Amino acid sequence: MDGLIRNITFHAGINFIVDETPPLEILATGNNVGKTTVLQLIDFCLGASAKGIYTDPENKRNEDLKVKNYLIDKEVLITLTLTSDLESPFAEELVIERNFLPRKKQIRRINGEHLTEDAFEERLTNQLFLNHYGKKPTFRQLISHNIRYKDQSVNNTLKTLDSFTRDEEYEALYLFLLGCSFDDGDSKQTVLSQIRIETAFKNRLESKQTRSAYEASLSLLEGEIQRLDAQRSSLNTNPNLEDDLKALDKVRYEISVSGSKLSRLNLRRNLIQEAVQEVQSSTANIDIEQLKSLYSEVSAKLGKLNRKFSELVEFHNKMVNEKTRYIKKELPQLEAQIIEFSARLDQLRTTERELTKKLATSGSFEELEKIVVKLNEKHQKKGEYEIIIEQITAVEKNLKNLNEKLEGIDVLIFSDKFQAQVQERVNLFNKYFSEVSRELYGEEYALKFDIGITRTGQRVYKFSAFNTNFSSGKKQGEITCFDIAYTFFADNEKIPCYHFLLSDKKELMHDNQLVNIATLVERECKHVQFVASILRDKLPPALNKDEYFCIRLSQSDKLFRIEQHTS
Structure with a gap:
């Protein structure tokens, strides 16, 4: 073991993962310093597969053997600490530890206790959603909008799961997130399975x-x-x-x-x-x-x-x-x-x-x-x-x-009474969604639902966001507005949720949008951590400050510091 590789402290408000590599050097080296990997490591501690950290997302057969071998040979341990209160030193903490070794050498711990894969997911699920383990939507589905680094979630506001996800799964996810419950939910899933x-x-x-x-x-x-x-x-x-x-x-x-x-x-x-x-x-x-x-x-x-x-x-x-x-x-x-x-x-x-x-x-x-x-x-x-x-x-x-x-x-489920309940929850969420988007862009985004038909002929609630702007930057803004608005909504409705939002590719956004987000988060979201990876040269002057940085990376100081530890 070579001791501590990185100690990254995330604070309330804006947390930028910054790549300080000069633009000309980025063109020559390919800009592979580990910005996205920071987000992947957090996701890994929350149950994601280890392969995503050293596998090409566009070709699963291509592995970065240099990174993979380093993580295994050096027995690298990733530790994530979650706290129930960012301001209190006495707040309840959840310490999650995982490594990349196989079988008996594998570490999967929560608060020092070794757990099986199923018990690990059970503990994380019930920690956030009491007694919810084994039910739909799953823990990984429920936190999918908090962790956006894959193309599917980076480019879509609501379609945060993989491309094979069925419509009824999205129905269950957003009805749950909005606080709409119905007694026959499990029965419906059983009948659909049959x-x-x-x-x-x-x-x-x-x-x-x-x-x-x-x-x-x-x-x-x-x-x-x-x-x-x-x-x-x-x-x-x-x-x-x-x-x-x-x-x-x-x-x-x-x-x-x-x-x-x-x-x-x-x-x-x-x-x-x-x-x-x-x-x-x-x-x-x-x-x-x-x-x-x-x-x-x-x-x-x-x-x-x-x-x-x-x-x-x-x-x-x-x-x-x-x-x-x-x-x-x-x-x-x-x-x-x-x-x-x-x-x-x-x-x-x-x-x-x-x-x-x-x-x-x-x-x-x-x-x-x-x-x-x-x-x-x-x-x-x-x-x-x-x-x-x-x-x-x-x-x-x-x-x-x-x-x-x-x-x-x-x-x-599709009675007038239940539809009215769903519409009421959507209207309540849209108060936050529209207010956030109005402040950030001078526009009003909103959530809506329609009753559609699946490929197998069943009725299903389909949720979508109003979006008449198709540029990459505006889409990134819509996603950010949704995530921040949902945190406001969930807190006010006493719905459990994580208060960290992880985002990749924020250099696609306009400078004014980034500044407005920072202003909103600093003023209204004192308990929220907005974590984003970005190239430093793409930061507007108002945000190019040490107080907003949680980690700096470059071609000479990459995330895992493999070159320093192997030289």
Whole structure:
């Protein structure tokens, strides 16, 4: 170990991470000194992956081996200290420690306690949002607007999650952030999960053709089978041979039907088991005794609580268990059917071998054999088509029932009363949003919502910000206004939130905008830390002062100081 590499102190108000490299030198070196990495390290301590610190964001396969090896070989430890009050030396603190080593050497601690990955996320979640672990939106989703260094969050005001995030996840996120709650939120997520399972199963069944196409093909097959049966009858002069061939046709048809049925039963069982694992992963396994002191402290501050902490945890886990039981209720019947069809298939194959052996010695004609081969192929296809049609029909029935159940939930969520509640919260937030944007830009930004339709046909709340300005600087300003306004809103509505805002690429903003932000933060946000990375030569004179800097970097003094420690 080489001792302390950096000690960065963040104060209330503006905190600039400054790159002091001269402009001409930046062009020559590529400006890679670690400004963004400071933000990434804070995010890392809050549960982000370590790979982002030494991986190219545009190409995940490209790693900066120099940085990666340094972090591992030197056993670099990152420590982040969060405080409940910036001004009080006696305020409650949360000390988070993480390193980059694998397995047993890995450090993941909170206030000195080693934690597993799940327990780490649980502790962070419940520290900010009591009893929220295992629910949606997740902790990482809830703090996504506080930490903006990835392109998605740097360039979008509300779309702060990855590009694969579903509309219903954004719906849950912003309803939660606005303080809009509804009792059927978990039920809706369960039903939507089941709808996705059934839809995925239906898509697999119809990967080649739709049900109507299978029905049309089945009708044609039945006609071809009748024609081949007529040809075979005209060629056969042996009554016993005819009976044996019919028996073989029947057995092979039943083998095809049973095999297809068994395959789809196994597929459905696997999909249900995957869904069960997904639901069970959200169970809250909380050490009641360990958090007893925290619960007591909350009770002391807020007064006597209506429910014990253990009762809340037990209630949540019962909800998860009930979801699991509901999804698993079909499994016993599926297992019984799988056993039944497996045994039936073995019996049919034994019969097929006996008939095939018998017919091999019957001396059939060559042309008759060709017809029999064709008939076998047609019967096999017929069996496959009938099973697929049966499965598609069952899935469509299930989807209809699930969508009816979802519609029942949506009657409440999209009722006039609930929409009015959402609109009331949006209007309240917009008072802060418009005031902040008016002061910074002389314009008024606002949040709005519409009721849209997802790709799978479900109704969903879609939130967006008014924005008629498409320049990079103005977009950066809209994002900053939103983040500051939300902090005001959350504090006044007693909604838990972090009071630090981390932003990258602030050199895209105009000088006047930066000065206005600094003025607003210094005057109105004494408890807020606005942390931004920026090139020093892009700073306006009014902000180019040591009192606003939390760290200075340059080509000769990069963040990790690898050159100094390895020379």
